[in-house]
Amino acid sequence: MNYFEDNHLRPHLPVLLEEVMSALDPQVGDIILDGTLGRGGYAGTILSRFPDISRYIGLDRDPDSIEFVAGQIKDPRFSTVSGKFEDYQQLLDLGDAVPNKIVLDLGVSSHQIDEPNRGFSFQQEGPLDMRMDYESGWTAEDILRRKTEKELADIFYIYGEETAARHIAKFWVNDRKSFKDWTTTGFAKFLHRIVPSGYNRKQLAVRRCFQALRIVVNDELGQLERSIPKMISSLPPKGRLVIVTFHSLEDRLVKHGFQAASSSNPSLGLQYSKKPMLPSDEEMKENPRAKSAKLRGFIRC
Ligand SMILES: C[S@@+](CC[C@H](N)C(=O)[O-])C[C@H]1O[C@@H](n2cnc3c(N)ncnc32)[C@H](O)[C@@H]1O
Structure with missing residues (x-):
């Protein structure tokens, strides 16, 4: 059976x-x-x-x-x-x-990816959470709010292998004080706005940064x-x-x-x-x- x-x-x-x-x-x-x-x-x-x-x-x-x-x-x-x-x-x-x-x-x-409330997907709006167990440690939003520019650049570079990591972290830390849309799709749109080049390269950066955040959130x-x-x-x-x-x-x-x-x-x-x-x-x-x-x-x- x-x-x-x-x-x-x-x-x-x-x-x-x-x-x-x-x-x-x-x-x-x-x-x-x-x-x-x-x-x-x-x-x-x-x-x-x-x-x-x-x-x-x-x-x-x-x-x-x-x-x-x-x-x-x-x-x-x-x-x-x-x-x-x-x-x-x-x-x-x-x-x-x-x-x-x-x-x-x-x-x-x-x-888990298909459930928008978990925050793993950049294609559906949800909270920037990404914790597999709902409760332990920092959420993705905590990381995006609290890490320094250097720490974020390292996260995107090391865990996402994103070559534009420094550029992304610089713009993010500059923009985050006034950032309003603290959702998965909001952060994805931010990446689309600041990553240079065409749609595919922007999508790649989104995938890489989401992967990096997920890896760090869940250690x-x-x-x-x-x-x-x-x-x-x-x-x-x-x-x-x-x-x-x-x-x-x-x-x-x-x-x-x-x-x-x-x-x-x-x-x-x-x-x-x-x-x-x-x-x-x-x-x-x-x-x-x-x-x-x-x-x-x-x-x-
Ligand atoms: C790719 S899925 C596994 C799919 C499974 N082999 C199947 O066929 O249905 C990975 C699962 O591992 C869990 N997971 C990831 N890291 C874990 C960890 N460190 N300890 C326990 N569970 C973990 C996730 O919550 C997720 O449910």
């Missing part, structure tokens, strides 16, 4: 689904931790295709995702936990049962960097960690995190292959979100 097909509810197309399954290689008795449950795309498919796995634990820092999937998947092997994957060891009440397979599918789900790279060594060292022998990334900053951290783990302690394990797995042409056609996806996996010795 596939939970989502049965319910005619499949709002989020899981990226690299077949590749994730082949990299995780679910086996009898496995305890799988999905640290980014999202809309449960991996969870529903793995639970239905692998009747012999022992448990599937879905963790997400977005309470809406947890509530949605908990309402969809009714399977005694499935449970959910709310929180950040960085804290999974404290969050899971497992006794001796330690996950031997872990999967992370980074970033936001299409459902996405910090979460990932701190989690990789923790997750690898907690895996039992033959355990696997599989990570799907969506931009070069994430992919670099995963590649280097895996390399660092195997070179600091060669008996720990190894990266599957030097090259990441990529989506097929067919998947990219069907799901444009998959275009930038890369999968890397680590096997514990």
